Amino acid sequence: MTGKRLLLNLFEMGTPTHITHGLWRLPGNDRHRYTDIAYWQELAVALEEGGFDAVFLADVVGAYDVFRGGFDDALREGLQLPNIDPLLVIPVMAAVTKRLGFGVTFSTSYEPPFAFARRMSTLDHLTRGRVGWNVVTSYLPNAARSFGLTEEIPHDERYAIAAEYLDVVYKLWEGSWDDDAVQRDAARGVYTDPAKVRRIDHVGPRFSVAGPHLSEPGPQRTPVIFQATASPVGIALAAQHAELVFTIQWGATVHATVQAFRDAAVAAGRERDSLKVLVQSAVFVAGTEAEARAKLETYRAFRSEIGLFVHTSTVFDPTQHAPSTIVADAVAAEGGDLGAVRPLLRGLTVAEYTAAVDEAWTEEFLAVGDPEQVADRIEHWLDVDDVDGINLRQYHSFDTVRDFARYVTPVLRRRGRLPEADDAEGVTLRERLFGRGPRLPDTHPARRYRGGAHLG
Ligand SMILES: Cc1cc2nc3c(=O)[nH]c(=O)nc-3n(C[C@H](O)[C@H](O)[C@H](O)COP(=O)(O)O)c2cc1C
Incomplete structure (x- = not known):
């Protein structure tokens, strides 16, 4: 390896329009197939073959209804509405892949933690430890009104709920079951040793959860914790909990932002490299720079x-x-x-x-050119801006992924920025990201519950 390795993520959502407005109309764009199981499997295979580390699935649980006072335009645009539940597409993709990781968005604001903890443990098992959770607090007022509230919970209050939510799920994932609880001892007639499973008896201001956790520990126990944040309280939460942070930056502030995240993690008692920062980026690549620029212009015309x-x-x-x-x-x-x-x-x-x-088309993390030019630009982001990786905007399904895989991945591999194609099955997402074990490091706050310590 000549330099820092790139963490390569695709940004995706189960909806016609995620963040590339109007582009579902592009000829040959398969966005409308987002309800088709084959869509997700084709995507997953293309990602794995293209050297991607993970696909990050966004989610909202409400409609965008501020502009022009309603959601008619959201419907016309297919803008994150209609959408499907991102947790349910993960097993579909996991079934046809062996290494690809999955980061899934789930909000701490509306559905209580107990059932969610089981769903994530289920995914950790079914993916063999390839799942991460993007912790969001939701920002759409319309969502609040569909979950029994009259108005949106204030921003900082949402983060206070998130902190307790994390505490509950950590207790379930880390503390409720010991590693050797499941014995499957047919001779003694003991499936699970009751001495190694316990209630959590969490009683907090917002949640009361007795437990025990309903699932035995998955390969990672706690999924890799992702977060996308910008506010001071959000950064404070990320400093303690997040293993991977997504950021959107315009202007030359990203280096300072990355350092701020790393400093905050250290201040929270964690290692400087225990928190990876990925920046949202856009790549237009083709055999020649002229072709790549022409592609960008075509796409822009459809925005x-x-x-x-x-x-x-x-x-x-x-x-x-x-x-x-x-x-x-x-x-x-x-x-x-x-x-x-x-x-x-x-x-x-x-x-x-x-x-x-409309700055997405001119943003700093935009690379347009031939394969070498794009690779140069990505190396600049890694070395000068000090990001750990990219969260790739998807303009076209599946050309965005296939172009990257065809043109950029081989160059980045040659330059030592992406691992060679490997068959490293059985490697969890956490191991893939950090090169250490499948479980959280000792400095992470969730680890204090291991073995049932600090519960109840
Ligand atoms: C790259 C990125 C992806 C995001 N994805 C989602 C998402 O899928 N669902 C969601 O509710 N919020 C999402 N958000 C919004 C964040 O969770 C957060 O609300 C926003 O960045 C504002 O930060 P703050 O909550 O700290 O003020 C995303 C933000 C970024 C930067």
Whole structure:
């Protein structure tokens, strides 16, 4: 290896439009097949053959209904609605792969921890230890109203719930069952030794869970903990718990952000390298730079600004104002809430606003070119920005993955940035990411419950 190895993730969601607005209309794009089991299996095989470490499955449990005051545009755009449950597609992909990891999003805000803990243990077993959990607290007010609440739980309160939620599931995953609890001793007639399984008797401000955990420990026990965050309370939670963080960055701030995450983990008593940082990136690659640029332009031509406004919960309708109108004036003219517009955007014209929120096409983590150029750019992100890997935006299913696999993976392998194709079966996601054992390191807060210590 000449340098730091790239962690290679695909960003995906079970829906027609995840984050690449309007592109479901691209000729040959298979987004509409997201309800087809064959779609997920073709994708999984392409990822594994292409050297990807994992696929990261996003999820929302509500509709985007701020823009134009309803979810009609979300429906027209296929924007994260309709969608399917991401936990259920994991076994489908696991069945046709041996090494690919799965990061799945699940919110701590609406469904209680006990049943979720069993679902994740189930996935850890069925994938043979290849599963991770992206801990989110959910941000859509519409979701709150579908789970029995009248309004969204305030941001920092959601994170307080998340902290207790994590505590409960750690107790179940790490503390409730000993490694040798299952004995399968036919001669003695003992399947599980009762002395090695215990209740957790968690009683907290929000959750009461007696236990025991219903599943025996999977290969990793606790799935790899992922988090995507930006706020101070979110970073504080990540510092303690996250093993892998996703970030979106614009501008040259990523190096500082990466260091802030690593410093925060150290301050929380963990090793500096116990938290990997992945940045969202976009790659357009072809045999020549000209072809790659042409591909980018084709894709851009299909983008939908309406989809972008829906996704960013824009509180005014830019299509109803002259391009030179100042955003603050447009919001005022519609009687909207200026507080919901980022301060930096308020003084822009409507045309500048649209360009600014459409930054995905010009963002820093964009690589367009031939295979060597793209590999150079990725090496720059690893070495200069100090990220550990990328979470690849998917513009086209399956060309985004196939192009990367065909053009970039061989170059990165040659340069020692990706491992050679291997058949290392039985390697858990945690081992793949950290090169250590399948279980959490001793410095992680979940480990304090091992053997039933600190419970109840
Ligand atoms: C790359 C990335 C992926 C995300 N995926 C999801 C997701 O699938 N579901 C979700 O509810 N939130 C998702 N989020 C939102 C975050 O969980 C979080 O709410 C957001 O980054 C704001 O951070 P904060 O909660 O610390 O304020 C994602 C964020 C990023 C940066």
